[in-house]
Amino acid sequence: MLNIALPKGRLGEKVYAMFEAAGYECPSIKENNRKLIFENVEKQVRYFWVKPSDVAIYVERGAADIGIAGKDILLEYKPNVYELLDLRLGICRMAVAAPADFHDDGERTLRVATKFTNIAADYYAGIGREIDIIKLNGSIELAPILGLSDVIVDIVETGTTLKENNLSVFETIVPISARLIANKSEFKFKGSQIEEIVRSLGKQVEGK
Amino acid sequence: MVDERILKREEKAVFALRSLYRKRGYLPFKMSKFEEFEFYMRNKDFLVSDRIITFNDTNGKLLALKPDVTLSIIKHGEDAVGCKQKVYYDENVYRVSESTGQFKEIRQTGLECIGDIDLYDIYETATLAAESLAWISEDFILEISHLGILSGVLDRICGDVAFQKEAIRFIAEKNAHDLSRLCEEWGVSGEGCHRLTAFISIYGQRQKVLEELRQICDGAEEAFGELERLSRMLDCSPFGDRIVFDFSVINDMSYYNGIVFKGFISGICEGVLAGGQYDKLMRKLERRSGAVGFALYLDLLEQLPAEKTGYDVDMLLLYPGDADPAVVAKKVEELTAGGKTVSAQKRIPEKLRAKEIISLVKEGEEC
Numbered sequence: 001m002l003n004i005a006l007p008k009g010r011l012g013e014k015v016y017a018m019f020e021a022a023g024y025e026c027p028s029i030k031e032n033n034r035k036l037i038f039e040n041v042e043k044q045v046r047y048f049w050v051k052p053s054d055v056a057i058y059v060e061r062g063a064a065d066i067g068i069a070g071k072d073i074l075l076e077y078k079p080n081v082y083e084l085l086d087l088r089l090g091i092c093r094m095a096v097a098a099p100a101d102f103h104d105d106g107e108r109t110l111r112v113a114t115k116f117t118n119i120a121a122d123y124y125a126g127i128g129r130e131i132d133i134i135k136l137n138g139s140i141e142l143a144p145i146l147g148l149s150d151v152i153v154d155i156v157e158t159g160t161t162l163k164e165n166n167l168s169v170f171e172t173i174v175p176i177s178a179r180l181i182a183n184k185s186e187f188k189f190k191g192s193q194i195e196e197i198v199r200s201l202g203k204q205v206e207g208k
Numbered sequence: 209m210v211d212e213r214i215l216k217r218e219e220k221a222v223f224a225l226r227s228l229y230r231k232r233g234y235l236p237f238k239m240s241k242f243e244e245f246e247f248y249m250r251n252k253d254f255l256v257s258d259r260i261i262t263f264n265d266t267n268g269k270l271l272a273l274k275p276d277v278t279l280s281i282i283k284h285g286e287d288a289v290g291c292k293q294k295v296y297y298d299e300n301v302y303r304v305s306e307s308t309g310q311f312k313e314i315r316q317t318g319l320e321c322i323g324d325i326d327l328y329d330i331y332e333t334a335t336l337a338a339e340s341l342a343w344i345s346e347d348f349i350l351e352i353s354h355l356g357i358l359s360g361v362l363d364r365i366c367g368d369v370a371f372q373k374e375a376i377r378f379i380a381e382k383n384a385h386d387l388s389r390l391c392e393e394w395g396v397s398g399e400g401c402h403r404l405t406a407f408i409s410i411y412g413q414r415q416k417v418l419e420e421l422r423q424i425c426d427g428a429e430e431a432f433g434e435l436e437r438l439s440r441m442l443d444c445s446p447f448g449d450r451i452v453f454d455f456s457v458i459n460d461m462s463y464y465n466g467i468v469f470k471g472f473i474s475g476i477c478e479g480v481l482a483g484g485q486y487d488k489l490m491r492k493l494e495r496r497s498g499a500v501g502f503a504l505y506l507d508l509l510e511q512l513p514a515e516k517t518g519y520d521v522d523m524l525l526l527y528p529g530d531a532d533p534a535v536v537a538k539k540v541e542e543l544t545a546g547g548k549t550v551s552a553q554k555r556i557p558e559k560l561r562a563k564e565i566i567s568l569v570k571e572g573e574e575c
Contacts, residue, residue, distance in 0.1 A: 062477025062511075080478060082456070086385040182382075188349040189474045191412075 002045050002193050005059060005067030007052035011090045011178055015068045016047065018087070022200035044193065056081065056181065065186040066194055071176045072155055076116045082187055084198050085180040088205050094119055096171040097162050098151040099144055113143030114153040123153070123173045141165045217344075218315060218506035222298050224343050225317055225504070229296040232332060234319050237295035239280045245270040251279055254463050254489055259304045261311055273302040278501065281320050282489070287496040292323035312507075318483070320501035322490075327434065330467050330485060331441045333500045337471055337481055338447040340504055345512070347474035349450055350481070351411075353457040354435045354467050357421070358407060360428025365400040375404060380458045384408045411454040414439045418453075431466070438467065463489045469502065476511045480504060522548040524562035529554055531568055539568060 004019070006012040016029060026040040026047055039046045050058055053073055058064040060079040072094055074083060094116065104110060106129070113134040114120045124131045134149050141161060143149040155176060156162060156169055180201060182194055212220065226236075245262050252258045254276070261273040274280060277299050285293055296319040305312040319336065321329045334352060341348035358379070362372050371394050378387035384405045391401035403424040410420045418436055425432045435453070442448050457470045459482060468484030483502025490499050523543055527536045536552055543550045543566075551560060 060477070081381075083381045083383040083386070183477055185472045185474075185477050185479065188351070188472045189347065 001039075001041075002066065002190055002197075003064045004045060004047050005050050005055045005064035006047055007055050007068055007070075007178075008049045009052065011052070011070075012049060012068070014089055015087065015178065018201055018204050019045075019047075019197070021204060022197060024197065059181050059183050062183045062186060064183070065190055066180060066182045066197070068178050069181050071174070071179055072116060072119070074179060074181070075122075075174065076118050078118070079181070080184060081181040082184055083179050083181050084194070085202055085205065087178045087180060087201065088208060090176070090178040092155050092157040092176045094153065094173040094176055095156045095169045096123075096151050096153055096173065097141075097144075097156065097167045097169050100166060100168045102144070102150065102170070104150070110151065111149040112151055112153055113140055113149035115140060116153055119173065120153040141167060217512065218509045221344055221504075221506060221509065222317055225340055226296065226298065228339055228343065229319050229336065232294070232336060234294045234296040234321075237281055237297045237320075239274070239277070239297070239299065241274060241300075242271040243274055243280055245272040247279070247283070248272055248275065251492065254279065254460070254492070257304050259311075261302050274299070275301055275303050277301060277316060277318070277503065278320060278486070278489070279493075282322055282495060282499060283493055285322055285495065285497075287323070290324050291497075292321055292325060292329065294321050295319065315506040316503050317506055318501060318503035320499060322495075322499040322501075323497045325485070325498040325500055327437060327441075330500050331438060333483065333502060334438070334442065334451065334467070334469060335445050335447070337469055337483060337502045338445065338451055340502075341471045341473060341481060342447055342450070344480075344509065345473045345475070349452060349472045350447070350469055351452055351454040351457045351472070352435075352438070352467060352469045353453065353455045354428075354431050355458070355461055355464055355484075356431030356466050357425050357428040357435065358455060358458070359461065360431055361403060361407075361425060364427035365404060366394055366396055368394070371396075376458055376461065379404070379407050380456050382408050382456050407455040411456070412452050414442065414451070414453050421453075435467065459484055467500075471502075471504075473512070475513065476508050478508065480508045519561040519563045521551045521560065522563050523550045524556065524560065524565045525550055525552045525568065526556065526565060527552060527554065527568040536568065539566075 006016055024043050024045045026038045026045060029038040029047055037046060037048045052070065055067040055069040056073050056077055056079040059067040059081050068087065070090060110129055110131045111134060112120050112131045113136050115136060117133050117135050120133055134143065136143060140152045140154045143152055144167065145165060151170065153173065159169065162168065180198065187194055245260065248255060248260055260275050262270055265271050277297055281295060281297070298317040300313050301316055302311055302313055304310065321333055334350070338350045341350060362375060366372065374390050375387060378390065387405055387408065388401055391404060406424050410417050418439060421432065442451050445451065457468055459468045464484045464486045465488045466485035470479045471481030473480050481502055481504045485498065485500045487498040490497060525539060525543065540550050540552050551562065
């Protein structure tokens with residue numbers, strides 16, 4: 001039985017549709033109930049919905065054999081997993097944004113508000129800029145508006161929220177999309193089933 | 209005589225593996241729990257983490273609780289032609305847990321072959337690694353890679369250290385999509401990109417891998433030859449079908465140089481065994497000879513399903529408060545002599561699960 005962790009929400013539903021198209025359907029998943037685990041014994045798959053940011057933990061710890069996680073989560077938490085396929089879903093980017101009139105003169109420590117402290121730290125260490133990280137859990141855009149930070153590091157999809165708050169993207173750190181990940185140990189023992197799924201989903205990705 | 213039933217899985221493993229390593233002439237290596245902190249600071253690149261538990265000795269010297277075993281074993285020794293030191297160990301190391309961020313005691317067993325090593329020693333280490341895994345579970349896989357092949361091919365494709373570092377990370381992740389993007393960004397030719405991504409897709413049964421690898425290992429012929437010879441030797445190993453090739457096994461390349469391996473057991477979510485040839489570390493410690501070895505992380509065996517007995521003791525012997533202690537002792541002796549585990553109590557403990565309860569109601573009587 002292959003355990004598959006799907007991220008709750010729209011992305012997870014799109015990904016499930018890809019699994020279904022690949023022949024790994026599990027009709028009970030579409031029933032409107034509070035169940036968390038769905039199984040198709042014939043197809044040897046078991047799906048479960050988890051919080052998107054938790055998928056990598058389930059896979060790394062072997063509770064799920066494979067799962068779908070955003071590249072942002074993989075870069076932030078660096079789980080010890082295989083990253084087998086870019087599903088090209090949930091496409092966005094990790095970017096540095098600031099008020100449109102912001103100019104970094106490099107004379108003082110840059111105050112960076114973000115949920116993604118490791119990504120921000122790695123990025124600024126890479127360009128040798130000294131920063132002060134302000135960890136926030138939401139409404140990151142507020143930070144530079146209220147003078148809490150100079151810039152923010154956050155996920156930008158369409159840029160509408162930034163625009164509405166008079167913020168602009170200054171740098172793109174890395175493109176983000178959903179990735180199929182696998183537990184390293186389980187990959188050794190369920191390799192052929194996982195490979196078959198990767199091949200099938202890969203074809204769908206190429207066909208988009 | 210030790211009753212095996214009371215031994216934990218990792219304790220049984222230590223005894224069995226000790227016997228296995230002794231059979232091949234490996235001698236026990238007992239080391240101090242402490243090392244001078246400065247020794248680790250000089251070699252911190254080779255440690256999993258530079259966070260170390262330190263304390264002052266009575267003479268003021270700063271000491272550290274060992275975060276690593278190999279460094280302590282190889283720091284002294286003779287480098288003479290033809291000489292080899294073969295040792296095994298069973299030690300605790302102290303490292304920061306990735307999940308909790310706190311220090312953790314980790315029980316590690318393993319072996320090192322240090323000196324004028326050759327392909328036989330690499331074969332012997334790999335097969336002992338496989339036998340160690342087999343002892344724990346028949347459902348295991350030992351993956352082998354050769355860092356010489358990967359570095360030879362990488363050097364031909366792009367010598368830039370920044371590129372190589374990223375490429376190696378993607379190969380370790382089996383991340384072909386980001387590796388292709390990296391190649392594109394660095395202007396690597398289509399053929400070069402194809403050769404590199406092949407290191408991700410080529411894995412599994414050894415002969416099949418060698419056939420495919422032969423086509424792409426231009427620049428690493430010598431290392432390929434070594435891997436091929438090792439594979440032929442492994443064909444005769446009783447565990448040969450459980451030993452596969454996989455180039456995502458990339459132990460620290462500033463530490464290891466040639467053949468490296470990693471062991472997995474079904475039911476344990478990460479690799480339980482890691483090792484390989486580490487001549488580069490030997491050079492760092494100003495040793496002229498080579499070395500190969502592996503470590504088995506026994507704490508991970510806890511992840512395997514426990515044998516459920518359903519009870520804590522075979523018998524709960526209840527005796528009244530005014531019972532003659534000699535009578536209780538006699539009864540306990542009698543029961544344990546028959547191989548039972550017995551807990552003598554005045555009342556039934558809340559959390560103790562006993563298979564059978566016997567009460568001493570009167571002197572010497574039971575019901």
